[in-house]
Amino acid sequence: MKNVSPAQPPAAAYDGPGANIHPIFEQVLSRAEKEKRLRQRARVIWLFGLSGSGKSTLAIALERRLAAEGFTTHLLDGDNLRTGLNRGLGFSDADRTENIRRAAEVARLFAQAGIVTIASFITPFRALRDTARGIIGAADFFPAYVHASFETCARRDPKGIYAKAAAAGVADFTGRDSRFEPPAPDEEALFIDTETASPEAALGQLHAAVRARIAFVSE
Numbered sequence: 001m002k003n004v005s006p007a008q009p010p011a012a013a014y015d016g017p018g019a020n021i022h023p024i025f026e027q028v029l030s031r032a033e034k035e036k037r038l039r040q041r042a043r044v045i046w047l048f049g050l051s052g053s054g055k056s057t058l059a060i061a062l063e064r065r066l067a068a069e070g071f072t073t074h075l076l077d078g079d080n081l082r083t084g085l086n087r088g089l090g091f092s093d094a095d096r097t098e099n100i101r102r103a104a105e106v107a108r109l110f111a112q113a114g115i116v117t118i119a120s121f122i123t124p125f126r127a128l129r130d131t132a133r134g135i136i137g138a139a140d141f142f143p144a145y146v147h148a149s150f151e152t153c154a155r156r157d158p159k160g161i162y163a164k165a166a167a168a169g170v171a172d173f174t175g176r177d178s179r180f181e182p183p184a185p186d187e188e189a190l191f192i193d194t195e196t197a198s199p200e201a202a203l204g205q206l207h208a209a210v211r212a213r214i215a216f217v218s219e
């Protein structure tokens with residue numbers, strides 16, 4: 001049989017220590033082509049806030065509404081990733097950093113596939129949100145701060161985790177032993193106050209902001 005050597009890719013495609021063994025030119029469909037087929041612009045909606053602030057409630061309701069409108073979406077959240085990809089990571093600053101780094105890399109992959117991605121993580125430090133923005137890219141990253149006070153979250157406590165933390169049964173608990181840094185104005189996060197907004201009103205606020213960003217504009 002004739003020995004055919006494969007076409008050589010441009011040298012630049014293999015540059016760098018983390019070079020991908022599947023160079024970009026082998027991609028069959030570009031992101032733009034995928035978005036066109038899905039008739040949507042992919043974005044990463046990053047919900048952050050205390051445990052019990054209402055992130056999951058909003059994330060699930062947003063995904064339901066967008067799906068009903070014909071959008072293709074995917075939901076990523078702390079509880080799910082921590083049982084799989086991020087199993088073994090705890091809540092030290094270093095572990096949260098790795099947790100968010102991996103979550104942001106996964107979210108970026110979904111966005112590259114044209115999918116509207118809803119991420120729900122406490123993401124308590126500004127540096128973590130900056131990491132997520134840096135990985136995903138500022139143009140694709142849409143942060144929303146889901147706010148409720150520690151006291152309100154402790155009163156809601158659907159998982160019993162605040163009661164457990166009060167009995168010193170949870171290490172590095174956010175808001176108690178580990179800090180939560182509210183977003184600074186220059187982070188430009190959407191502010192959703194679940195202290196005052198009902199779940200329906202909070203969804204309405206988030207949905208309106210998201211729809212404006214994911215609407216498909218044909219060229």
Ligand SMILES: Nc1ncnc2c1ncn2[C@@H]1O[C@H](COP(=O)(O)OS(=O)(=O)O)[C@@H](OP(=O)(O)O)[C@H]1O
Pocket residue numbers: 050051052055056077078079082091095096097099100120121122123124159161170171172173174
């Ligand atoms: N120490 C401590 N502090 C805060 N939260 C804790 C802790 N231990 C377990 N849990 C549960 O883990 C969920 C948060 O995980 P995240 O991956 O979102 O956290 S982080 O972004 O890495 O800070 C969080 O879920 P949510 O209530 O959905 O936020 C908690 O149920």
Ligand SMILES: Nc1ncnc2c1ncn2[C@@H]1O[C@H](COP(=O)(O)OP(=O)(O)O)[C@@H](O)[C@H]1O
Pocket residue numbers: 049050051052053054055056057058156157158193194195197198199200202
């Ligand atoms: N806008 C809201 N107003 C009042 N309670 C809410 C609101 N959103 C969520 N909740 C309640 O708060 C609790 C925590 O919500 P959840 O979505 O699980 O928070 P998180 O994912 O941030 O931990 C639940 O009992 C939920 O019913």
